[in-house]
Amino acid sequence: MNLKQLSELLGLSQTTVSRALNGYPEVNEATRERVLQAVKETGYRPNKAAQRLATGKAGSIGLVMPTAPGHQSDVHFGEFLAGLGEEAVRHDFHFVIMPSDPDDEVAALRRLAISGNVDALFIAYMRAHDPRLAMLKSLAMHYVVHGRSFGAEPDYPFLDIDNEGAFYDATRLLLQLGHTRFALMNGPMHLDFAIRRRNGVISALGERGLTLEEDCMSHALMTDEQGLLAMERFLQLPERPTAILCSSTVMALGAIRAVNQAGLRLGEDISLIAHDDVLPLLKPESFSVPLTTTRSSLRAAGVRIAQRLIGTVKQAGPFPDQELWKTELIVRASTGPAPQRP
Amino acid sequence: MNLKQLSELLGLSQTTVSRALNGYPEVNEATRERVLQAVKETGYRPNKAAQRLATGKAGSIGLVMPTAPGHQSDVHFGEFLAGLGEEAVRHDFHFVIMPSDPDDEVAALRRLAISGNVDALFIAYMRAHDPRLAMLKSLAMHYVVHGRSFGAEPDYPFLDIDNEGAFYDATRLLLQLGHTRFALMNGPMHLDFAIRRRNGVISALGERGLTLEEDCMSHALMTDEQGLLAMERFLQLPERPTAILCSSTVMALGAIRAVNQAGLRLGEDISLIAHDDVLPLLKPESFSVPLTTTRSSLRAAGVRIAQRLIGTVKQAGPFPDQELWKTELIVRASTGPAPQRP
DNA sequence: TTCGGTTGTCAAAGCGCTTTGAAATTTCTT
DNA sequence: AAGAAATTTCAAAGCGCTTTGACAACCGAA
Numbered sequence: 001m002n003l004k005q006l007s008e009l010l011g012l013s014q015t016t017v018s019r020a021l022n023g024y025p026e027v028n029e030a031t032r033e034r035v036l037q038a039v040k041e042t043g044y045r046p047n048k049a050a051q052r053l054a055t056g057k058a059g060s061i062g063l064v065m066p067t068a069p070g071h072q073s074d075v076h077f078g079e080f081l082a083g084l085g086e087e088a089v090r091h092d093f094h095f096v097i098m099p100s101d102p103d104d105e106v107a108a109l110r111r112l113a114i115s116g117n118v119d120a121l122f123i124a125y126m127r128a129h130d131p132r133l134a135m136l137k138s139l140a141m142h143y144v145v146h147g148r149s150f151g152a153e154p155d156y157p158f159l160d161i162d163n164e165g166a167f168y169d170a171t172r173l174l175l176q177l178g179h180t181r182f183a184l185m186n187g188p189m190h191l192d193f194a195i196r197r198r199n200g201v202i203s204a205l206g207e208r209g210l211t212l213e214e215d216c217m218s219h220a221l222m223t224d225e226q227g228l229l230a231m232e233r234f235l236q237l238p239e240r241p242t243a244i245l246c247s248s249t250v251m252a253l254g255a256i257r258a259v260n261q262a263g264l265r266l267g268e269d270i271s272l273i274a275h276d277d278v279l280p281l282l283k284p285e286s287f288s289v290p291l292t293t294t295r296s297s298l299r300a301a302g303v304r305i306a307q308r309l310i311g312t313v314k315q316a317g318p319f320p321d322q323e324l325w326k327t328e329l330i331v332r333a334s335t336g337p338a339p340q341r342p
Numbered sequence: 343m344n345l346k347q348l349s350e351l352l353g354l355s356q357t358t359v360s361r362a363l364n365g366y367p368e369v370n371e372a373t374r375e376r377v378l379q380a381v382k383e384t385g386y387r388p389n390k391a392a393q394r395l396a397t398g399k400a401g402s403i404g405l406v407m408p409t410a411p412g413h414q415s416d417v418h419f420g421e422f423l424a425g426l427g428e429e430a431v432r433h434d435f436h437f438v439i440m441p442s443d444p445d446d447e448v449a450a451l452r453r454l455a456i457s458g459n460v461d462a463l464f465i466a467y468m469r470a471h472d473p474r475l476a477m478l479k480s481l482a483m484h485y486v487v488h489g490r491s492f493g494a495e496p497d498y499p500f501l502d503i504d505n506e507g508a509f510y511d512a513t514r515l516l517l518q519l520g521h522t523r524f525a526l527m528n529g530p531m532h533l534d535f536a537i538r539r540r541n542g543v544i545s546a547l548g549e550r551g552l553t554l555e556e557d558c559m560s561h562a563l564m565t566d567e568q569g570l571l572a573m574e575r576f577l578q579l580p581e582r583p584t585a586i587l588c589s590s591t592v593m594a595l596g597a598i599r600a601v602n603q604a605g606l607r608l609g610e611d612i613s614l615i616a617h618d619d620v621l622p623l624l625k626p627e628s629f630s631v632p633l634t635t636t637r638s639s640l641r642a643a644g645v646r647i648a649q650r651l652i653g654t655v656k657q658a659g660p661f662p663d664q665e666l667w668k669t670e671l672i673v674r675a676s677t678g679p680a681p682q683r684p
Numbered sequence: 685t686t687c688g689g690t691t692g693t694c695a696a697a698g699c700g701c702t703t704t705g706a707a708a709t710t711t712c713t714t
Numbered sequence: 715a716a717g718a719a720a721t722t723t724c725a726a727a728g729c730g731c732t733t734t735g736a737c738a739a740c741c742g743a744a
Contacts, residue, residue: 014725016724054703056729072623085441224623257630281565346731368691388730395698395732690742691740694736695736703728704726707725713716
C-alpha cells in the first residue's frame with residue numbers, strides 16, 4: 001500500500017493525502033478525517049526511504065559502534081543507548097548503528113554522515129586530541145559529543161561530566177580522613193575521562209604536597225578482572241596504599257574481591273571510592289560493604305543528548321551547546337579513617 | 343556530490359557510472375578505472391536513501407530495543423550487539439534500532455518492517471507464546487529469532503541454545519555429587535529460556551524422585567542485586583538448599599556475596615552452577631572461587647545470526663533454518679560434594 | 685561488402701514521497 | 715449579482731539512484 005494507491009482509493013490526489021497526513025493547514029478537516037480513517041483501515045505507512053529522499057530528513061540518529069573479533073563490548077554502551085532510546089521513542093526517531101573496526105572509526109563516521117541515512121551524529125569514547133572532531137566540523141551535520149577531547153579546542157557541542165572535579169572531591173574526602181598513600185585504578189589512558197580523573201586526583205594530592213607514583217596508577221579496561229589484577233598489584237607494594245580511587249563500579253567489584261582475598265577489610269584497612277554510572281545491574285549501596293561513590297547517571301546523559309540532538313534536528317528551540325554536569329559524592333561505608341601505621 | 347554531477351564531470355552517463363560502481367560486466371575496464379579514480383578524488387558516496395528507494399534493499403538489519411524510563415538495560419544486549427556488528431561490518435551492513443515501549447513491541451516491529459528501512463529483522467527476548475511470531479509470519483520479510491517461544495509451533499527460523507539440556511546436565515552433575523536439596527535462581531518467568539531451564543532442572547530431579555519446591559525457585563531480573571536477595575532467601579529456608587543453579591553470572595555475583603556474608607563457603611557448604619554468556623566483564627574462572635558454569639557465547643550467537651540474516655538478504659546460499667547449540671559444562675571449584683548433614 | 689554478434693554507452697522510466705505553483709471551488713464583499 | 719478573497723484540491727516536478735531497452739561502434743565471418 002503506497003500513497004498513490006491510497007489516494008486512488010480515496011478519490012483524492014496524492015498531494016492532498018500527503019498534506020492531510022503531515023498536518024498541513026490547507027486541507028479540509030472533514031477530508032483529513034476521511035484520510036486518517038483510511039490509513040487506519042489499510043494500515044498504510046509511508047515509505048521512510050522515499051520520505052527521506054524527498055525531505056532530506058531521516059528521523060534518525062547515527063552512531064558508530066566500534067567492534068571487532070577481539071574487541072570487548074562495554075556494559076556502559078548498553079546503558080547509554082537505553083537513555084538515548086528513551087527519548088528517541090517519544091519523537092519517533094530511531095538509531096542507525098554503523099559497526100566499525102576500531103581503527104577505522106573516522107572513516108566509518110564519514111560514511112555514515114554522507115550516506116544520507118541520518119540527521120545527526122552522536123560521538124562517544126572521546127580521546128585526547130580526538131581526530132574525529134576535525135572531521136565532524138567539516139561535515140555540516142548536527143552532532144553532540146559525549147565527553148570531551150583533552151587538548152582540543154573546546155569549540156564543539158558536548159555533554160560531559162566534571163570528571164576532574166569528581167575525582168578531586170573524592171580525593172579530598174580521603175585526605176580529610178587522614179589517608180596519605182593513594183592509588184588510582186583508571187580506564188584506558190588514551191580516553192579523555194581517564195586523563196581528567198587522573199588530573200583531579202593529582203591536583204588534590206598536590207595541594208597537600210603529595211604525589212601519585214607511577215606504580216600506584218593502573219590504566220586498563222574497566223572490567224571485573226582488571227579490577228582484581230590492579231588491586232592485587234597495589235596490595236603487594238612495599239608501601240601499601242590505603243586509599244583507592246576507581247573509575248568504575250564494575251572494576252571495583254574485582255578490586256573488592258582482591259581486598260577480601262588479602263584478608264583486609266574494606267572501609268578499615270582500605271578505603272575505596274569508585275565512580276558510579278548508575279548501572280542497573282550493579283548497585284553500590286547493596287555491596288556487602290556499601291560503596292562510597294561519585295555518581296552521575298549515564299542513562300540520564302543519554303536522554304539529554306538525545307533531547308539536544310532531536311531538538312536541533314526538529315529546530316525546536318535553542319539548546320546550550322556545552323554542558324558540564326557535576327557529579328554527586330555519596331559517602332557510604334567503603335571509606336573510613338586512615339588506619340594507624342602498624 | 344551526486345551521481346549526476348559525477349557523471350557530468352566524467353563525461354559519461356549516469357547509467358555507465360552507476361554500472362561501473364556496482365560491478366556490472368558490461369562496462370569497459372578502462373572506464374571503470376576512470377570512474378573509481380574520480381570517486382576517490384571527489385569522495386563521492388551514493389545516497390543510501392535513493393539507493394534503497396531504487397533497489398528496495400537497505401543494507402540493514404532492524405531490531406527493536408525495548409526501553410522506557412523504568413526499564414532496565416541489559417548487559418547481555420550490548421554483548422549480543424557486538425556479535426551482530428562484528429559480522430555486519432564485514433558486509434557493510436548497519437543496524438536500525440527502533441526504541442519502543444516494552445508494551446508496544448509488536449506494533450514497533452511492524453512499523454519498523456513496513457518503513458522500508460530494513461531488509462531483515464532480528465528478534466530477541468522471546469516469551470512463551472510470543473505474539474510477535476504471528477506478526478512476523480504475516481510480514482514477508484526475513485527474520486531470525488534468537489531463542490524460541492515455548493508453546494508455539496516451532497516453524498520459524500531461530501537460533502537457540504539448548505537451555506533445557508544445559509540445566510539438565512548441570513543438575514545431574516550436582517546430583518552425582520550427592521546433593522538433594524536444590525534451588526534455582528532464574529530469569530523472569532515469562533521468558534522462554536527461563537521456562538526451559540526450569541524444565542531441565544525439574545526433569546533431572548524427577549529422575550531421582552526429587553522435586554523443586556516453589557520456595558526454592560526465584561524468578562527475577564538477572565542483576566547482581568536480585569542475586570543477592572534470592573540467595574538470602576534461600577539461605578533462610580528451614581531446609582537450606584546446598585545446590586544452587588543460577589541463570590546468569592551477573593546474578594551469581596550477588597549470590598556469592600550472600601553466601602560469604604552468611605559465613606558459608608562456596609564449593610563446600612553451597613555448590614553453585616551458573617550459566618555463562620561469556621561476558622567480557624565477568625570471567626567466572628577468575629572469581630575468588632572459580633565458578634562452575636554452563637557456557638555458550640552470546641557474542642558468537644550474534645555473529646551467527648548476522649551471518650544468516652545477511653546471507654539470506656544477499657541470497658548467498660541456503661542457511662539452516664533452525665539451529666540449537668549445545669552448551670559446555672565447565673566444572674570449576676564452586677561445585678563440590680554435598681556436605682554431610684549436621 | 686554485408687551481416688550477425690559483441691561490447692560499451694546512453695536516454696528515460698520508475699522507486700514513493702513532498703512541495704510548488706496553478707486551478708477549481710466556495711465564501712465573503714459591495 | 716459580480717468580483718475579490720479565501721479555501722480546497724490538483725498535476726507535475728524533483729529528490730538520487732538503478733535498471734530497462736535501445737542504439738552506436740566495432741569485431742570477424744561469409
